[in-house]
Amino acid sequence: MNAQPLRLGALVVSISMVALAAGCQRVGAPAAQAAPPVVATATVEPLGTAGLGLSGTVRARVEAPLAFQVGGRIAARRVDAGQSVQAGQVLFELDPADLEQAVRAAEADVAAAEAALRTAQADLERVRTLAAQGFVSAQATDRAQLAAREAASRRDAAQARLSQVRNGRAYAQLRAPAAGVVTEVTGQPGQVVAAGQPVATLAQAGAREVEVFFPETVTPPATGQARLPDGRMVPLALREAAPMVDTLARTRRARYRADGLPAELPLGSVVSTQFALPGRPAAAAESTSPVGTWRVPVGALDERAEGPRVWRVRDGKLEAVPVRVLRLDDRHAVVAAPLQAGERVVALGTHLLQPGMTVQERAR
CATH class of the missing domain: 1.10.287 (Helix Hairpins)
Structure with missing residues (x-):
């Protein structure tokens, strides 16, 4: 019996098994060494420790709607919106x-x-x-x-x-009860109005205030500061605050005395305000990091858990940080959270993240 064909067949089988094993190792290697997912990150921007910055509007202390005490047809309108008037000046006249x-x-x-x-x-x-x-x-x-x-x-x-x-x-002549500026005019000649129907709004001259709308979770502070367009800071003192939250905007209106406002600053001007917020968010009370106010991308918020949070990246791993949302716009969110300046958070795709996940960063 010739043994050479048998040896040749055994050699072929051995080579095939070795090649098959090598192929299995090459197929399994990528799965074992899969790269961590890439996430877009952004650096948090500090807005001050436990502070809140909002926009305020300059208003007159007294803004009164004006109306006739009797009904009738308006015969003449003698004032326009934005016009300054004196006390006793005729604004409207009815057909007598x-x-x-x-x-x-x-x-x-x-x-x-x-x-x-x-x-x-x-x-x-x-x-x-x-x-x-x-x-x-x-x-x-x-x-x-x-x-x-x-x-x-x-x-x-x-x-x-x-x-x-x-x-x-x-009463057929509607006169200005005080000096001021007419901010709105709704009555027109020929219009029939009832007694008490507003036809204009008068912002009376004198003391002026700053009106600020706070998020529903924030109690209006007693004091604050307003930054004027020229960079000057004016102290604010709370005069009144709405007792209820607006059902549509979910905000609370507050009026602040601002005795240092310059007379040349027109009514309706927008000023930047800054308020100190006492206390710390309940969600972060157990953290040893100081609670500050930070601006993050709106896509960084994750509300899948019991409350809103952001995902902080440390040493390539994810940590969930509870936050309190102070305000939102179409691009950014202002939050109170135990973060540090220079830290990075995931800016997009937070609904796919889990605590401790290893990721690769890609700055936005």
């Missing part, structure tokens, strides 16, 4: 035709009531004369006295109505 007719009717009622009173008084004098001569009873005298009193009351009522309609005729 109906009011004049009402005055004449009231004057006629007064004349009739006075004539009736004179007649009742004359009857009372005659009855008293006849009663003294014994020609009428005491009951007739009482009736005459009551008639005279009734006529006098009707005369007084007619005179009161006349004074009222005369006042109404004077």
